[in-house]
Amino acid sequence: MREQPSSTQYEPIKIHLILKGLSFLYKLAKGLTWTLVVGALLSGLMLLYLKSRPLPVPNFFAPSMLYDDQGQVFGRLDDGEARIPVRLADLPPSLIAATLAAEDKDFYRHHGFSIKGILRAVAVNVREGQIEQGASTITQQLARNLYLTHDRTWSRKIKEALLTVQLELHYTKNQILELYLNQIYYGHGAYGVGRAAKLYFNKKAEDLTLAESAFLAGIPRGPSHYSPWHHLDRARKRQHHILDLMAKNGKITSAEAQQAKQSALALAPQTRPKQLKANYFRDYVISTLVNRYGLDEAMVRRGGLKIYTTLNTSMQRAAEQAVKQYTGPTPELQGALISVDPRTGSIKAMVGGKDYLTSQYNRVFAKRQPGSSFKPFLYLSALQHGFTPITRIESKPTTFVYQGGTYKPANYRDQYAYRPITMREAIARSDNIYAVSTLLAIGMDREISLAHQLGIKSPLKATPSLALGSYTVSPYEMAEAYATIASAGVRHPLVGITKVVDPFNRIIVQEQNQPQRVASPAHAFVLTKLMSSVLEPGGTGYRVRQQFTRPAAGKTGTTDWDGWIAGYTPDLVTITWVGYDQGKRLPHHQARLSQTIWAHYMKEATKGQPVNDFPVPAGVKGVYIDEETGKLATPLCDRVRFEYFVSGTEPKEIAPQHRMPEKDPTLWEQLVDWWSRL
Structure with a gap:
């Protein structure tokens, strides 16, 4: 029987392994110590270097400039307002506490970067499923606003980090906070809290109440999104959130927070902006760059950018004149016009109202009932599914039965042909019976699908009234959809900006339009020829021929509240709308002003250009x-x-x-x- 080894025989092996492990740990500790020492020395040398280096001169760039389709400057995005400097010591503690709660509650406890803030922001954003909270400290924001552009590159982030360290080394915390409060953008041209207090409350920043302080502190996170004049509900909701944070941070009591939430805010009336060219288009450019491309609004306005647009200044001038001239005599009557090149989707003119100084609301993006101007989308679908220009349907009072319900449309002033009419006649006369019959024949889902393919983004419902344009859309959407028909079935998403160049001649935005064919050239051409009857004698838009005689096609649309005409030549699509903002009924004679505006504008916009007819495609x-x-x-x-x-x-x-x-x-x-x- 083999003898089992005793435990004492393994003792030398155990001791050897322990000693070997201790030796490894010693070497590891020694290596880490040297790494930490070298790292500390390098960090110290870096800090000494940054401390010895003067901070660069702040980038107070000129206002960003707008260029037209010929490369000529036609305006600027911000005339700028003189800042009203404030001293931190003079500001109410509530404003400082609100700002820190909103932007950087650990400001006085970190050295420029907040790991806790980063982790907290990540947790909040994951929980909310969207970006609700940022991670940049006040020092980082100041570094970015003073010295850098807002492009999202790694080189910019590295520069921001180094400048953040320099700011912390060169200035005290109070000095950094004072610089920040005098630099940050509060919207509507207000830079610095001094100017913001004057603009929104017509008072000195030193006199702000707790409620006003929390209200202002919420704006810089999104100056357009939380605009007190445009989105008061959003701004108040953010104010309440900041008051809750202040209470949570122990800066105010819950009772004080509740009282401030219930306090009425005496907002100053919005000041009348200085007259600039193409004001509504200018606002559209700002909104696009901020919301679509993610640029900072302060940088967009005063970042020294060169913004190249598609706007044609002569067409814009004609559009503004036409809308103002023919809506001006009637108080409260408003108008809108958008004109685009169907071959590219380029916006050539945009007017959102008759007087920007009175109302900055851009009605090009207002949702209104298009009425019969929606019918061409229906008839294009009909042509794709077996209808022809000579398909006949009886024009007489009709009750339609669908899905267990009934629908009884009527023609304008109960005018019926009382005989079978063709599609051409139905389009020219805007016969509602023909339209609803067609919709039910081809299927409502098909019509909705095609309308969305053409460029309509608003929701549409599968009901018989869809054929008569009962669901609201914007002139902007209508322009894209009509441009698709005018460009032989190729959809070009509308574009107003071609590129943006920063002060260092770097391209930070480059528009790349992706066209998409959604209808055949043959179907689009046949529809265009049918729509030309609308502008001829007997058509609902025949009045335009008194001023505009070029080959053109179009469709009018009239509801109890809206007057439309959407029309085009081979080179230019224009949508005009007239109506009242507050749902006031629109008399028929005022609805026809949309046609007068369209004709006057198109005559001026095409002056001196070659007269082109629609080319006949194959098929x-x-x-x-x-x-x-x-x-x-x-x-x-x-x-x-x-x-x-x-x-x-x-x-x-x-x-x-x-x-x-x-x-x-x-x-x-x-x-x-x-x-x-x-």
């Missing part, structure tokens, strides 16, 4: 038809029209009452063939 065939029967016409027909069809859908039969006698059919067939090819 289209034109034939002479007998208007009475819808069949191929002969030289003997009384009422003949040359009509375009998508190839293969044109009529093949000859008008029966005009056939030649049987004695010479060959001659007659040759004559008809010759006539149809004219």
Whole structure:
């Protein structure tokens, strides 16, 4: 039997392993110690270097400049307001506490960077599922605002970190906070809390109450988003949040927070901005750069940027003149106009109201009922699903049954043809019975899908009233959708900015429009030819021909509250709207002013340009038809029209009452063939 080794035999092995482990730990500790020592020495040398280096001169850039489609300056984004300097010692403690609660509650406990703040922001944003809280300290924000652009690059972040350290080394905490409060942007051209207090409350910053302090402290996080004049509810909600934070931080009591929440705010009225060119378009540019491209608003306004736009200044001038001239005599009546190049989606003119100084609300983005101006989207879908220009439907009072319900539309002033009418006639006369019949025939889901493909983004419901434009959309959406039809079925998302260059000539925004085909050129062309009847005698938009005679197509739209016309040439799409802001009913004679505005503008906008007709694409065939029967016409027909069809859908039969006698059919067939090819 083999003898088992005793435990004493393993003792030397254990001792050896322990000694080896201790040796490893010693070497590791020694290495870490040297690493820490070297790191500390390098950090110390870096701090000494940064301390010895003077801070760069702050970047107080000039206002950002706007350039038109010819590369010429036509305006600036911010004239700027003189700051009202304030001393930290003179400010109410409530303002300082509110600012720290809103932006950096550990400001006096960190050295420029807050690890706790970063972790807290990550936790909040994960919990909320969106960016609710930032992680930048006040010192970091000051470094960025004083010395850097707001581009999101690693080099900028590294520079920001180094400048943050320098600020902490060169200035005391109170000095940094004072610089911050005099530098930060509070919206509407107000830089610094002194100017903001004067602008919003018409008082000195030193006299702000607790409620006012918390209110102002909430604005810099998003000056446009929390604008007191444009989004008061949002601003008050953020004020309440900051008051709760102040109570949580022990700066005020819960009772004081509650009392401040209930305090009425005596907001000063919005000051009338200085007159600038293309004001509504200017605001659109700012909004786009902030909300779509994520640029800081203060940088957009006063970052010395060169903003190249698609605006045509002569067209803009004509648009402003037309809207103001024809809505001006009627108090409270408003108008809007947007004009785009359908070949690129470039916005050439934008007017959001007749007087920017009175109202800065941009009605180009207002949601209104389009009425019959929505019908072309329906008829394009109809052409894609078997309808032709000569498809006939009875025009008479009709009650439609759908999904267990009924719907009884009516034509304007109960005017009906009381006979079958063609699609061309239905479009020209804006026949509602034809439209609803068509919608129910092709399917409401198909119509909604196509409208969204064309450029309509607003929600639409599958009800019969969809055919009559009962669901609200904006002129901006209508412009994109009509431009898709005018560009032979290719959708170009609307664009107002081509590129943005910073003061160092670096491109920070470059627009890259991605066109998408959503309809065939043949279907779009046939629809365009049908819509040309709207502007001819007998059409609802015939008044425009008194001023504008170029080849064009369009559609009017009238509701009890809105007057529209959406129309285009091969080179320019223009949407005009008139109405009242507060839901006041619009008399029919005022609704027609949209046509006057459109015609006046289009005449001026196209002056001096070549007269172009819509080119006939492949896949289209034109034939002479007998208007009475819808069949191929002969030289003997009384009422003949040359009509375009998508190839293969044109009529093949000859008008029966005009056939030649049987004695010479060959001659007659040759004559008809010759006539149809004219």
